Amino acid sequence: MANNSPARQTAVFLxxxxxxxxxxxxxxxxxxxxxxxxxxxxxxxxxxxxxATPAQVEAVRKSLGLDQPFFVQLLQFFGRLLHGDLGTxxxxxxxVLQGIEQVxxxxxxxxxxxxxxxISVVTPLATLSALRRDGATDVAIKLFVILSAAMPTxxxxxxxxxxxxxxxxIVPISGRLSRQFNIPTQTGAVxxxxxxxxxPLAAWDGLQHLIVPAIVLALPFGAQLYRILRAELIQVLSRxxxxxxxxxxxxxxxxxxxxxxxxSIGPGITLVGIQFGAMTGAAVLVExxxxxxxxxxxxxxxxxxxxxxxxxxxxxxxxVLVVVSNYVVDVLQLIRDPRLRAGQLG
Amino acid sequence: xNTIMTALPxxxxxxxxxxxxxxxRNLTIDAGTKPDPIRLVQDFSLDMFPGDRVAxxxxxxxxxxxxxxxxxxxxxxxxxxxxxxxxxxxxxxxxDRQMVRVRGHKxxxxxxxxxxxxxxxxxxxxxxxxxxxxxxxxxxxxxxRAKDVLDELGVVNAAARMKAYxxxxxxxxxxxxxxxxxxxxxxxxxxxxxxxxxxDVRVQEQVLTLMDKVSKERGLAVLLITHDLGTVAGxxxxxxxxxxxxxxxxxxxxxxxxxxxxxxxxxxxxxxPRIDQTVPRLLTIAGAPPHPAARPxxxxxxxxxxxxxxxxxxxxPELRPAPGGGVVACHHYPEAEAEAEAEAGEEQGA
Numbered sequence: 001m002a003n004n005s006p007a008r009q010t011a012v013f014l015x016x017x018x019x020x021x022x023x024x025x026x027x028x029x030x031x032x033x034x035x036x037x038x039x040x041x042x043x044x045x046x047x048x049x050x051x052a053t054p055a056q057v058e059a060v061r062k063s064l065g066l067d068q069p070f071f072v073q074l075l076q077f078f079g080r081l082l083h084g085d086l087g088t089x090x091x092x093x094x095x096v097l098q099g100i101e102q103v104x105x106x107x108x109x110x111x112x113x114x115x116x117x118x119i120s121v122v123t124p125l126a127t128l129s130a131l132r133r134d135g136a137t138d139v140a141i142k143l144f145v146i147l148s149a150a151m152p153t154x155x156x157x158x159x160x161x162x163x164x165x166x167x168x169x170i171v172p173i174s175g176r177l178s179r180q181f182n183i184p185t186q187t188g189a190v191x192x193x194x195x196x197x198x199x200p201l202a203a204w205d206g207l208q209h210l211i212v213p214a215i216v217l218a219l220p221f222g223a224q225l226y227r228i229l230r231a232e233l234i235q236v237l238s239r240x241x242x243x244x245x246x247x248x249x250x251x252x253x254x255x256x257x258x259x260x261x262x263x264s265i266g267p268g269i270t271l272v273g274i275q276f277g278a279m280t281g282a283a284v285l286v287e288x289x290x291x292x293x294x295x296x297x298x299x300x301x302x303x304x305x306x307x308x309x310x311x312x313x314x315x316x317x318x319x320v321l322v323v324v325s326n327y328v329v330d331v332l333q334l335i336r337d338p339r340l341r342a343g344q345l346g
Numbered sequence: 347x348n349t350i351m352t353a354l355p356x357x358x359x360x361x362x363x364x365x366x367x368x369x370x371r372n373l374t375i376d377a378g379t380k381p382d383p384i385r386l387v388q389d390f391s392l393d394m395f396p397g398d399r400v401a402x403x404x405x406x407x408x409x410x411x412x413x414x415x416x417x418x419x420x421x422x423x424x425x426x427x428x429x430x431x432x433x434x435x436x437x438x439x440x441x442d443r444q445m446v447r448v449r450g451h452k453x454x455x456x457x458x459x460x461x462x463x464x465x466x467x468x469x470x471x472x473x474x475x476x477x478x479x480x481x482x483x484x485x486x487x488x489x490x491r492a493k494d495v496l497d498e499l500g501v502v503n504a505a506a507r508m509k510a511y512x513x514x515x516x517x518x519x520x521x522x523x524x525x526x527x528x529x530x531x532x533x534x535x536x537x538x539x540x541x542x543x544x545x546d547v548r549v550q551e552q553v554l555t556l557m558d559k560v561s562k563e564r565g566l567a568v569l570l571i572t573h574d575l576g577t578v579a580g581x582x583x584x585x586x587x588x589x590x591x592x593x594x595x596x597x598x599x600x601x602x603x604x605x606x607x608x609x610x611x612x613x614x615x616x617x618x619p620r621i622d623q624t625v626p627r628l629l630t631i632a633g634a635p636p637h638p639a640a641r642p643x644x645x646x647x648x649x650x651x652x653x654x655x656x657x658x659x660x661x662x663p664e665l666r667p668a669p670g671g672g673v674v675a676c677h678h679y680p681e682a683e684a685e686a687e688a689e690a691g692e693e694q695g696a
Contacts, residue, residue, distance in 0.1 A: 239462060240457065240463055243420055243457070244455075245476070248527050249449040249451050249477050250450075250477075251443075259468075262467055338467065338511040342514070
């Protein structure tokens with residue numbers, strides 16, 4: 001029946017998810033708008049500057065539209081949003097979109113590197129753990145994971161900075177790129193820009209600056225992934241189809257790669273999708289310690305200065321990232337599981 | 347029995363052991379941790395010759411499935427001793443790597459639950475082809491042979507169905523796919539572990555008929571693990587009955603049904619409804635089999651046995667010749683002559 005063909009089911013699923021993503025974003029921006037309005041303090045006063053007279057403050061209030069009723073302000077905000085205009089920062093008088101464009105790619109670069117580290121380190125560890133369940137190897141790995149997750153991010157960042165940067169000196173202490181490199185900005189992500197500029201040395205330098213912050217950022221999230229992946233692997237390892245696969249002569253290595261891992265990574269993919277958003281927020285601390293600019297520092301400043309549009313813009317962009325990463329997760333799950341494509345698992 | 351030589355008392359057959367396809371000797375299986383292991387199977391022996399069809403029958407927990415899986419060494423946690431010679435090669439002495447080449451290639455296996463037996467994420471075709479692909483057969487050749495074997499097993503429109511996923515197949519169709527995976531490398535022995543138990547009756551019949559046809563055409567030996575004596579009657583030549591980890595009875599199908607030797611076998615047969623006999627009331631065997639960690643002294647069946655006497659509660663009966671020509675482990679039958687006693691003595695000493 002054409003109506004139930006997997007292709008159609010998949011298309012329906014993707015459209016449904018897309019619609020719910022948009023609704024999520026609208027809800028999110030309304031919520032954030034409300035929150036900003038509820039924070040005590042006067043935006044007009046901040047914008048006008050500390051030494052402004054009451055008359056000047058009122059003039060600024062009028063020019064920013066802050067004298068309008070709440071719902072009018074909300075509608076105006078959505079109206080501008082439709083044109084891709086996130087408004088102007090009250091403090092820097094720069095376009096919010098531009099401001100975020102400058103910092104967002106660097107945060108994404110950091111988070112993506114952290115996720116690459118998480119996936120490439122946790123997958124083999126969890127697999128080994130599950131295969132040697134309750135054995136010495138498993139216990140050792142578990143201990144290692146618990147210890148590394150238990151260390152406070154801030155303290156660990158300083159420790160690694162001191163050990164690797166100062167004492168051993170194999171990585172730079174802070175910053176994003178060594179001075180001798182001058183890379184034209186294209187995407188805003190330093191490593192990517194270096195590669196685009198055909199400068200692998202600069203890319204390597206950029207990576208060295210980023211690796212320790214990425215490790216620090218990765219540890220607590222990696223521990224979560226390890227736990228969920230190990231549990232799922234153990235569950236999958238007990239399934240009958242693995243015995244059947246072994247009985248038909250599938251060697252251990254192929255068994256793990258073809259029959260165990262693909263069947264176990266479902267919950268892990270979902271988790272990493274959620275972590276992507278959380279890591280963008282958690283990056284604030286790490287960026288602070290290592291002297292990196294990023295969306296974290298941008299948002300912290302904006303909140304402190306009651307810069308309504310900057311906060312709104314920043315949160316909204318992170319929101320878009322989260323929604324997009326969840327969408328990507330859904331698509332990955334569809335690719336992975338044919339039962340999902342057939343609409344059997346909702 | 348008095349032929350020149352090697353016929354051991356465990357053997358119902360007088361065919362020489364060297365020609366055996368599969369020759370299991372004193373297979374003992376332990377599970378659990380070292381200080382107090384649980385003995386799942388004790389001194390199990392069985393011979394199968396090319397084209398033989400043997401049933402391994404017993405209640406849940408009798409050790410029949412464990413025995414079948416251990417022939418393939420599928421449970422790495424079990425400790426196996428004794429010998430499992432297949433085509434003259436002791437499988438228990440092979441390295442893991444060598445064992446991988448036996449599984450699926452020389453011995454195929456069919457399982458109880460066709461729903462869980464297939465990987466839900468991989469197409470049927472890929473799964474059927476997998477043993478061939480591992481053996482290095484080209485993709486196009488593997489595809490051709492997979493299509494052929496699925497055709498042979500009555501999967502309609504096999505070429506197109508190979509692109510489908512397991513969830514698009516019914517239980518009976520999945521069992522055909524499992525059978526196809528077991529057959530594709532042309533093994534000489536199929537071990538079928540309760541292949542029809544999870545299927546509904548009509549589909550059971552289809553799958554059995556199919557296995558019957560295919561194994562006859564290919565001259566395959568089949569070791570059928572089942573608790574269903576009805577299946578046994580139509581399908582196999584010879585039956586081994588297991589109780590609490592030991593083989594207690596072995597006979598040809600006709601003998602077993604007409605003159606069951608062991609009281610347990612007699613009880614089992616009385617519990618089977620038969621269309622050709624009228625009985626006032628279907629009998630059951632009272633009680634349940636003992637847990638492997640807590641077997642009674644003497645014959646494990648003695649608490650449930652209507653014919654048990656003192657010796658049964660003291661001494662485990664060795665296998666001995668049964669009147670009908672098979673072997674039986676029961677004190678009601680006289681022990682074998684000197685030859686067998688010597689053999690039994692050796693075993694105990696070992």
